Amino acid sequence: MNELLFLIGFPVIIAILMLFICKEKLRNIIVILSAIAIGVTSLWLLVTCFNKNTILYPFPFEPASNIMYIIELLLAVFILYLGIKYRKIITVALVLIQAGLLVFFETYLAHGMHPVNNLFVDQFSIIMALIIGIIGSLIVVYATGYMETYHTRHPEVKDRKNIFFFILFVFLSAMFGLVFSNNLLWVFFFWEITTICSFILIGYSQSPEATNNAFLALAMNLLGGVAFMIAIIYIGIIDPSGKLLELNTLIMSGQAIALVPAVLICFAGITKAALMPFSSWLVGAMVAPTPVSALLHSSTMVKAGVYIIVRFSPVLAGSLEGFLIALLGGCTFLLASSIAISQSNAKKVLAYSTIANLGLIVACAGIGTYKLMWAAILLIIFHSIAKSLLFLCVGTVENRIGSRDIDDMSGLIVRMPKIAVMMFIGIAGMFLAPFGMLITKWAAIEAFIVAPLGLLFVAILAFGGSITVFFWAKWMGKIISVPQVMERVEDTVKKEKWAVLYILAGLTVVVCLIFPLISSILIEPFVFNIYGQTAQLAQANVTIMAMMLFLLMIMPFSMLFYRKDQKFVGPYMSGMTTSPKMQFTGAMGTVRDTTMGNYYLKDYFGEEKLFMIGTALCLGIIIFAAILTAGVVL
């Protein structure tokens, strides 16, 4: 239990420290040391707990709950104040509703409640803790280097780095609290903290666009919070003793009892994971500094949303509501991947890809067979690593070349070779065999086909998967095509960033190699405990994939054979001679540039059209599910 308390409490202490430190160097050192501490503790947790099943900790309910209640009320007042100041009516309304529900619960229902096992750890929590502890800490270290350059590049943004790092560490603490809490009230508390953190960090630059997007995120997450609160009140009404407030008890009590709160909490998860129709907040959140996008909006906070849905997966399995939630995830996967084709802004492509993959995880969780839960957890792991690597690479590139547009990244392999290679690895990790994401999608197809009504999801995966090939491959192509003589701008990138990027790139490859190990140590026991049977990849396939990975690693060495006496000739331009900058003489003797852009297929995959389709479709699904749930209640 000490590791849990350390992981939850230590970042808070560091956070408060961050508020007061103003010297750059001191801050960086403390951040790096804390990151190492957090990472090591997470690993220690793995080492001590991996071979045990669920461990429940009877941490005292009071006074922690009282403190949480007070903090929640204070935060509600804070948001109310900001909402009124910026005239955001929806936010004000939502926070009033949520606070009202909370007060109602605490006043009328909470008295007789004495939940005992408020903290816990099981294999899934360990996996999430590793993601938060290792990837999260790496991103925070990266942020030290990034924020300096960010403020140099954006002198109009007020330097509030101490608040920035304060919030980052509070966020890490909240995430740990979220995955270690067995008490739904506490999960809700940490959930709301992450919402606030996201709100403040998106609005960091305080520009009108950032402020609007921050409030958009806040409103949608608050909507989820309201649903969460309704679920807690429902539990309070049907079981005044508070036993059902414990997550493990709730899930084990079966579908008849737990379905309604499960659906409501999954709705909260859907808003947090930015599935359609709530995807616009994640896309809008890309205005935030890149470490925020990497940490909150791809690898950790949004994973909290899918985490809770995967937790409830056994309750949803086989039900119509579960199917509807899965359908929502599947539609999001298909539509968000399609929209990503038409985007040229790198962060938006990454955002839509994140939304799509989260949708896929939810699709697996909603159907909830044991194979699909296995696939969902693996997806969470692989996606966190690869996506954070990509976000950090894009952030570094943006800081160097001043643009986050993919079309400006041509020739990156010459301008920033090491970053380009790592970006390459990250992109390959997202869609190519034998890397993790593709392997998991393969496992998901094979799992869906044996699930009820699974053919629909197989079709979604078939079409959606091939769509992802298109936009990732054309990004890769852009990086390696060198249009003109270019100079290297890479060497000014800071040391902290290099270390983080190397580690993440290495992790992407290593995790692919050792995932059978992760599967057998952590994921399979977890799935087995819940379902009584577990899934795994056939040994032969694992061997084949290892061989392919090995081949991929050694292929680049083939380039060494060609170094000597290789003849070079310019690209074929119909015989026109071109300068090294690919300029040629056009009609009337004028000098023309050669420009080549990627296909964006806007007529087919345009953002507005598909977004409207997605919103309409998914809203319809939610309304249907809501009617069903209401029907169960009444």
Added chain:
Amino acid sequence: MAMTYLAKSPWILHYDASSCNGCDIEVLAALTPFYDLERFGIVNTGNPKHADVFLITGGINSQNVEIVRNLYEQIPEPKVVVAIGICATSGGVFRECYNVSGGIDTVIPVDVYVPGCAARPESIIDGVVTGLGILEKKKLAMNTAGNTPAKKVGDTV
């Protein structure tokens, strides 16, 4: 082994260097089913990087001097140039014009000349076959050149 595959699969690049199109039409006629050059493995690629035989017509004017040179350089070794028509050989009736260079060999080395105005398909085929023989010789020279020591200053060819 003295045989090469080059003669069995010569791919041509056909370029009109300001010809009147007469010879070009005859070249294309040679590719039609009537003469069917593909039965010798001859393929008309539009890409110098895939070509072995450069079939040029026309007398070259100032606008396409650079282009002809560029195309020639982009063809990988070994290669032959077959100049088709009297304009390609010497400039033909346009020899005295101010903008005509006066034949392909003013710009790039030519291996086979096929006179005629327009050159008949049979002559063109004959020219290409001669070119293939030269191509083989060049390839063998390339092979042995790889084995001989580097040329010293003062060596004659």
Added chain:
Amino acid sequence: MISIINAVIYILLAPIVGGLVAGIDRKVTARMQGRVGPPILQPFYDVGKLFEKENVVVTISQNFWVISYLVFMAVSGALFFSGGDFLLVIFAFTLSHIFLVLGAYASNSPYSHVGAERELIQIIAYEPMIILTAVGMYLVTKSFNISDIVASGIPIIEFLPGVFIGYLMVLTLKLRKSPFDLSTSHHAHQEIVKGVTTDFSGPNLAKIEIAHWYEYVVILGVVWLFFGFNPVIAVAAIIITYFLEILIDNTFARAKWQFTLKSAWLIAGTLGLVNLATLYYLRGGVWL
């Protein structure tokens, strides 16, 4: 069950078989056009000649992309013939195609660029259908492994007629036959020169050609899977299908990419999915 011997036989013999298939293709095409046509061994002469040419590149990475393409193509095909998982084979093929696309991007020429974009569109056009083919075979034989599908002896074509027609479209795309020869073919050179393969020459081009031969053997092998319950019928089916492809090639004009993408997905969605849905329902897969 993975058979290493099959894999080795494939790696050694597939180029020969694929080259012969390509040669027969050209001969039959020529005869359809009223010509004599090149000898059947012509593709081997072509590749032999290409190896004798100088290797010129725009950038040195092109060598790496091409050899990766060839190696992974051979690996994917070897996986298929050794009886591995059909879906993994499909994804391994996608990996090798991406190498070719990246090689085209690396040379940074306009024609290669357009060819690469179109090649990507072709890939995403046929990939859903071929995944649905694998899923269809699973629904019939209850296994994704090629060895099990072959050994099952079930007349798969009876259960998957729609999927088979959809697979014919995949075949047309993969064989680069009109109307879907957008990204690299002999015919499109008025438009995009050689598309994807524009800036490759000599030995690189030879390797790409050999990789294509490896692929021919596999995609015709998938046709075998449909008819494998009777080897004679299977061989006849392969011959008839290939002849049909050559006929289509010679009778249709090249399509635009919009039409290619739309029609491929439409066919996959309708013929493919309806066939699978019917099978799924009849096999009681609705509520398992």
